[in-house]
Structures are given as structure tokens and as C-alpha cells.
Amino acid sequence: MDKHKIYIITLTMTLLSTVVVLSALKETNLNVYLSIYAICYFVTSAMFKPRRRILDIVGGSLFAVFCVVVGFQVVEILLW
Amino acid sequence: MFSYWFLANVSFTALGSSCVVLGATILITPSSPVPKGVIRAMVEESCINIEALLEEFNANEKAIYLPPRNDRVYAYIPLTDKKFRVREVAKVPMRIITNIKDSPALIVFPPGSELIRLAGLSSESSLEASLSHVIVDLLEGAESVKAVRDGEQVIVDIFKSRVKTEFPRFRKVLGSVNTSLAGCVIAASLEEPVSFEEESMNERGRSVRATFRVER
Numbered sequence: 001m002d003k004h005k006i007y008i009i010t011l012t013m014t015l016l017s018t019v020v021v022l023s024a025l026k027e028t029n030l031n032v033y034l035s036i037y038a039i040c041y042f043v044t045s046a047m048f049k050p051r052r053r054i055l056d057i058v059g060g061s062l063f064a065v066f067c068v069v070v071g072f073q074v075v076e077i078l079l080w
Numbered sequence: 081m082f083s084y085w086f087l088a089n090v091s092f093t094a095l096g097s098s099c100v101v102l103g104a105t106i107l108i109t110p111s112s113p114v115p116k117g118v119i120r121a122m123v124e125e126s127c128i129n130i131e132a133l134l135e136e137f138n139a140n141e142k143a144i145y146l147p148p149r150n151d152r153v154y155a156y157i158p159l160t161d162k163k164f165r166v167r168e169v170a171k172v173p174m175r176i177i178t179n180i181k182d183s184p185a186l187i188v189f190p191p192g193s194e195l196i197r198l199a200g201l202s203s204e205s206s207l208e209a210s211l212s213h214v215i216v217d218l219l220e221g222a223e224s225v226k227a228v229r230d231g232e233q234v235i236v237d238i239f240k241s242r243v244k245t246e247f248p249r250f251r252k253v254l255g256s257v258n259t260s261l262a263g264c265v266i267a268a269s270l271e272e273p274v275s276f277e278e279e280s281m282n283e284r285g286r287s288v289r290a291t292f293r294v295e296r
Contacts, residue, residue, distance in 0.1 A: 004109055004111070015098040015101060019091065027090070028090050030093055033094035054108055056108065062101065
């Protein structure tokens, strides 16, 4: 099996296990899910280094979401 | 959005988001790990050795594409204009330099030979479908392909070719790369020897019309 297929399968497994584990832990903050998705995405991408047809828009979007989430947390801590 | 705003269920929303991430990742990840441009360049470069061989032996006669032997199509290139029965060609020993009744000839594996083996062509699919599968889908060597069979003659139109053939002897004997591929596909699909007859290009050189004759 080529590495692109293994990459997709690994990403599917990690994303689904994130949902299952966090749901089982009764996590109700969507930001936590999205942050962990970003981490899973970047870790699997760094492991398999897949080639892209176009610019990595998924990675860019996840990174932007991650920055916004972390930014809000930092602002919240500073103002509190 | 629906599960977040209306159902107020974070787990479903998270599951939906993961599907979006996964779907977008699949869309931007190519199915073929080797860039098609690299495959095209390798096919083009494989012509260099054949060109050198043809120049060395001063080959001028048109090639005959022979049906696969050990899954590979090969081309028989006569070195003289002596007439012989094409049926006899299929029985010649597999050597670079061979001869039929004291008529010397070359046997080469054209660039499409290995590609045809990998394509796993089936004799049940139509000629045009097989040509399109190899030239358009597998190699991305042209935008579209049309083929018409009129008795023993097969005319192949290749539109918007993306593969260059800068080797004059190769083009004269085997046709341009796409034409050579078409010859290989026809020989493999029909399981009959196929003679390359002529090739004409439009003004810009991007659309090619090639004529082959099926030898029985």
C-alpha cells in the first residue's frame, strides 16, 4: 500500500479516536476538539510528508483556528 | 452547523468537523504519488536510446508493432525494403538484431511497452477506451483520443498532445511518442501485428492523426 493511503487511514483513525475519547470524557468545548484535530493533522503530515495537489489549505485553516483558540485563551487569562 | 446551533450537540459537531477535515485532505492529496510530469519526462527520455540505435543502423522503414510476448509489446523495424509476410515476424527470435529470410531487422521495446503491461488492458474493452485509458488517464499525454477502425485500417486522432518528440528518426520509424503508444495499445488490444503507416500533425503540432494497418 502506498504511503498516501496509509496517511489517509492514519489520519482517519486519529481524528475518529479523538472524537470518541473526548466524547467519552464528556468534553463540551468544541475548541478542544479543533485544537486536537490540528495537532493530529500536523503530526500525521510530519510523519508521512504527503504530496499535495495544491497549497495545504486544510493545514492553513486548522493552524488559523488553532491560533484563534489559543489567542482567545491567552486574552481570557490576561483579562481575568 | 445544524448539530451545533439546533441540536446543541458538541460531539456530533466535532464528528462533522472531522469529516470536513478528512474530506478536504483527501481532495488535496493526489492519488498517484509520482507526478505525471515525471512519468511523461521518463517516457520521452526513453526514446533517446532507440533514436541512437535507429541512427546507427540507418533505419528508415516503418515499424510493425507486434502483440505482447511476455506481456510486453515490441516493435519490429525492417532495415531493408524487402517484402515479407508479417505473420512470419511474430515468430522471429527476440534479439535486438534479427532477420527473416536474410532480411535484417531490429527488434526494440518502444516507450509504451512497459506502460501497456502496467495498464493491464483487457481485450473486452473497446479500442478507443483502451487508447484513452493509456494515453489520457495513465500518462496524461493528451487531452483526448479518438479511434476509428475501417477494415484493416485504424485511424487514431490524438488531441492536444502534451508529450514532445524531438527525435526525427524515431518519429519517422515509430511515430511520435503518443503515436507509438497508440500502436502498442492497438497491437495489445487486437492481439494482431500492426504496421505504422503515416502520421500527420496540425499546424501547432498538438493534434496528431496516425494511421495504422492491422496485419492478418
